[in-house]
Amino acid sequence: MKRKVNVDRAEISSEEIAKRKNFNSVLKQSTRGGKPILKNKWFLSSIAVAVVAAVSIVALLNNPISKTAKKELSVVKADSLELSDFYKKEESKPCISPPLKNINIEYTIYKLSAEKGAVLDFKTSSKLIVPKSSFEDSNGKVLKGEIELHYREFHDAVDFFVSGIPMTYDSAGVRYQFESAGMIEILAFQDGKQVNMAKGKSINIEMSSNYNGTESNLYKLDTVRNNWSCLGKDKVVAKTLSSKTIDSVKEQNPKLKAIEAKKEEVKMEKEKALSILPTLSPEPKKPIKVNKQKHTFDIAVEPKEFPELAIYKGVLFEIGDENKNFNASLYDITWDDASLKEGTQKGKNYLLTLKKGTKKYELVVYPVFEGKNYESAMKSYDEKFAMYNTTLEKHRLEEKRIEEEYQTKLLALKKQQDEFIRKLKEEQANQFKQMDIEDKVKRMFAINSFGVFNSDCPKQYPQGILCTANLVKEKNVNLLCYEIYLVDKARNSLFTYHKNPITQFSFNPKSTNILWTVEDGVLYWLKPEQFTGISNKEAMCNLKMNRIEQKLTTVEEIKASLNF
Amino acid sequence: MQETSKYHLTEADLANEQGKVEAAKKNPAHFAVLYDTYYEPIFRFIFQRLDDKELAFDATQQVFIKALSNLPKYEYRGVPFASWLFRIALNELTSLFRLEQAQRTINIDSVSINSVMEEMEETKIDLYHDKIVAIIAEQLTEDELQIIEMRFFEKRSFKQIGDILDITENNAKVRTYRIIDKLKKVIC
Numbered sequence: 001m002k003r004k005v006n007v008d009r010a011e012i013s014s015e016e017i018a019k020r021k022n023f024n025s026v027l028k029q030s031t032r033g034g035k036p037i038l039k040n041k042w043f044l045s046s047i048a049v050a051v052v053a054a055v056s057i058v059a060l061l062n063n064p065i066s067k068t069a070k071k072e073l074s075v076v077k078a079d080s081l082e083l084s085d086f087y088k089k090e091e092s093k094p095c096i097s098p099p100l101k102n103i104n105i106e107y108t109i110y111k112l113s114a115e116k117g118a119v120l121d122f123k124t125s126s127k128l129i130v131p132k133s134s135f136e137d138s139n140g141k142v143l144k145g146e147i148e149l150h151y152r153e154f155h156d157a158v159d160f161f162v163s164g165i166p167m168t169y170d171s172a173g174v175r176y177q178f179e180s181a182g183m184i185e186i187l188a189f190q191d192g193k194q195v196n197m198a199k200g201k202s203i204n205i206e207m208s209s210n211y212n213g214t215e216s217n218l219y220k221l222d223t224v225r226n227n228w229s230c231l232g233k234d235k236v237v238a239k240t241l242s243s244k245t246i247d248s249v250k251e252q253n254p255k256l257k258a259i260e261a262k263k264e265e266v267k268m269e270k271e272k273a274l275s276i277l278p279t280l281s282p283e284p285k286k287p288i289k290v291n292k293q294k295h296t297f298d299i300a301v302e303p304k305e306f307p308e309l310a311i312y313k314g315v316l317f318e319i320g321d322e323n324k325n326f327n328a329s330l331y332d333i334t335w336d337d338a339s340l341k342e343g344t345q346k347g348k349n350y351l352l353t354l355k356k357g358t359k360k361y362e363l364v365v366y367p368v369f370e371g372k373n374y375e376s377a378m379k380s381y382d383e384k385f386a387m388y389n390t391t392l393e394k395h396r397l398e399e400k401r402i403e404e405e406y407q408t409k410l411l412a413l414k415k416q417q418d419e420f421i422r423k424l425k426e427e428q429a430n431q432f433k434q435m436d437i438e439d440k441v442k443r444m445f446a447i448n449s450f451g452v453f454n455s456d457c458p459k460q461y462p463q464g465i466l467c468t469a470n471l472v473k474e475k476n477v478n479l480l481c482y483e484i485y486l487v488d489k490a491r492n493s494l495f496t497y498h499k500n501p502i503t504q505f506s507f508n509p510k511s512t513n514i515l516w517t518v519e520d521g522v523l524y525w526l527k528p529e530q531f532t533g534i535s536n537k538e539a540m541c542n543l544k545m546n547r548i549e550q551k552l553t554t555v556e557e558i559k560a561s562l563n564f
Numbered sequence: 565m566q567e568t569s570k571y572h573l574t575e576a577d578l579a580n581e582q583g584k585v586e587a588a589k590k591n592p593a594h595f596a597v598l599y600d601t602y603y604e605p606i607f608r609f610i611f612q613r614l615d616d617k618e619l620a621f622d623a624t625q626q627v628f629i630k631a632l633s634n635l636p637k638y639e640y641r642g643v644p645f646a647s648w649l650f651r652i653a654l655n656e657l658t659s660l661f662r663l664e665q666a667q668r669t670i671n672i673d674s675v676s677i678n679s680v681m682e683e684m685e686e687t688k689i690d691l692y693h694d695k696i697v698a699i700i701a702e703q704l705t706e707d708e709l710q711i712i713e714m715r716f717f718e719k720r721s722f723k724q725i726g727d728i729l730d731i732t733e734n735n736a737k738v739r740t741y742r743i744i745d746k747l748k749k750v751i752c
Contacts, residue, residue: 003701003702004667004668004669004670005669006669006671007674007697008674009671012617017604017607020621020624021600021603023596023599023600026625026628027592027595027632029625029629030628030632030633031633217616217618230619230622230665231663232619232660232664232666233667458618
């Protein structure tokens with residue numbers, strides 16, 4: 001793992017560290033802690049009774065209509081035992097307790113071969129990559145045959161609410177609420193029996209998410225400890241409209257392909273037009289006057305073989321300075337054969353080969369002219385050079401015309417292509433904008449067990465207004481409820497309070513808030529506009545909850561009822 | 565180099581501390597005294613090697629849960645109880661890194677780096693500052709990094725390093741200077 005380096009990180013004060021001490025939690029979680037006092041039934045029930053009684057008395061004494069309240073005090077006291085039983089019942093519920101009967105997030109069930117594994121696509125475009133032989137039974141035996149994988153995702157506060165999965169996190173004794181980037185539950189079964197993930201195996205999850213922040217950690221719900229265990233970081237991959245995406249679309253687009261083909265066609269046309277231009281004769285070489293200090297050879301030249309020399313008369317071949325071993329005695333030999341071929345500098349020098357018997361000499365020679373022959377050659381050269389220049393100019397003009405014609409056609413095609421690509425990009429950008437954020441953000445992690453996993457960031461409860469909130473229904477009757485849920489619409493979290501009245505109810509007045517609870521299977525909610533009437537000053541604030549009369553049967557109906 | 569004085573306990577202190585350990589063995593509630601004493605040093609030790617504060621608090625709590633659970637197995641060997649806790653903390657961190665649940669982080673303050681450079685007898689502090697940070701982060705093994713962290717970033721004595729790593733004081737010293745030599749060679 002790559003190491004991260006922090007230089008001069010801010011210090012944490014001893015006070016902040018001391019605040020996080022929680023010896024009770026150590027005692028409770030250690031194997032030597034024994035049954036903690038907090039779990040003793042007598043302790044819980046006594047505390048429940050004491051808290052309810054104390055809160056009720058404080059609330060009623062502080063209430064401006066305390067005369068009426070005092071009359072009701074005896075009723076409250078009489079009810080407190082019943083309330084205590086109710087709270088005891090609520091507290092003893094399992095870790096995951098859906099608050100509404102028959103309404104929950106449905107599982108998607110995948111059937112797969114344990115031996116082969118599978119790559120599974122979920123409706124939110126999440127992906128599950130299950131390797132082969134990933135399942136074992138409770139005895140640790142790797143399973144074969146068909147496995148049923150039950151999978152579901154939770155993305156917003158209503159999803160969390162209906163699931164009954166606790167969203168509070170106890171970190172070293174401090175209670176936080178999870179702000180979620182997405183939560184999943186994954187379970188595996190064979191023949192109706194729950195099975196485990198095989199040792200050393202892991203399932204890779206690519207979960208679609210509404211949030212692309214990287215501050216979240218991955219947590220697994222420990223249903224025994226009723227708390228979450230931090231598993232580390234998940235990897236966030238945010239899909240962007242990359243140039244690579246556009247390039248791949250460009251490559252496949254038939255119209256763009258046709259334009260590319262047309263470009264190739266006009267290029268071929270240009271090359272053809274150039275190829276049929278008359279061949280330009282080589283530039284005549286300017287005759288060089290003989291150097292009388294140097295030796296020359298007079299050799300007959302085959303005009304067809306050397307046309308550049310054939311236009312002159314009386315050409316001689318002067319021995320070049322590079323022939324260091326040239327000896328004038330070579331002149332005395334009557335050579336059987338003398339042949340000429342192109343030299344190292346084309347049109348400028350030649351290689352003369354002289355042969356006699358087995359003897360062979362090679363000399364680099366330069367064509368030169370002497371006396372009248374030179375004058376005549378110069379005259380001829382001037383004429384030929386003028387003619388050559390005229391032809392060359394014509395040739396160049398023709399080439400230029402062909403090139404310009406080609407460039408005009410190419411430019412038109414490029415314009416056409418650029419315009420098309422611009423439209424294509426615009427279209428893609430629009431499509432990307434319209435995509436759900438869930439299609440754009442993937443949170444990737446590997447799990448090596450089954451259960452509930454949450455990509456989350458523990459956050460403090462919202463702050464701003466703090467009061468004691470008493471939830472009442474029709475005729476100002478207190479609601480008998482245990483879990484009360486606050487949603488701050490600016491945050492993807494479900495803040496849970498326990499027991500009515502809520503002694504430390506806090507919310508951010510600048511946000512759009514919704515509060516709801518369930519009494520006897522019926523949903524009651526406080527509308528966002530009702531929060532404006534709550535102030536810090538009120539010691540006890542009666543919140544008139546609205547009963548949802550409609551019989552709710554689906555998660556979508558709940559969302560619609562709460563204007564979610 | 566300034567030594568951490570808190571760790572240095574007299575014979576009487578050690579005996580007193582051992583008494584508290586024995587009391588906690590008999591009654592887990594008595595572990596609270598040791599928890600209070602060592603919570604902050606253990607947290608700082610863990611957080612020194614992590615980037616995530618919350619994870620550090622969680623890991624600290626885990627160290628004490630494991631310590632209390634395993635207290636009956638604890639045997640006094642003439643070293644402070646803290647060294648046993650630090651060893652549990654090291655194991656907890658190793659486990660977090662192995663399972664990729666936490667990012668291995670090196671938290672350096674500029675002064676500490678200067679003390680490494682001084683030990684290397686390197687005077688061009690400004691010139692090599694960033695280079696030495698990079699070498700420590702990328703080229704030292706985990707064992708070597710632990711020693712550099714404890715000696716230079718946490719200012720621990722060789723005795724305490726030895727106690728935590730379960731090696732002799734002399735061995736801790738030898739290992740430290742070997743790493744300093746390695747750093748010298750790499751930087752040249």
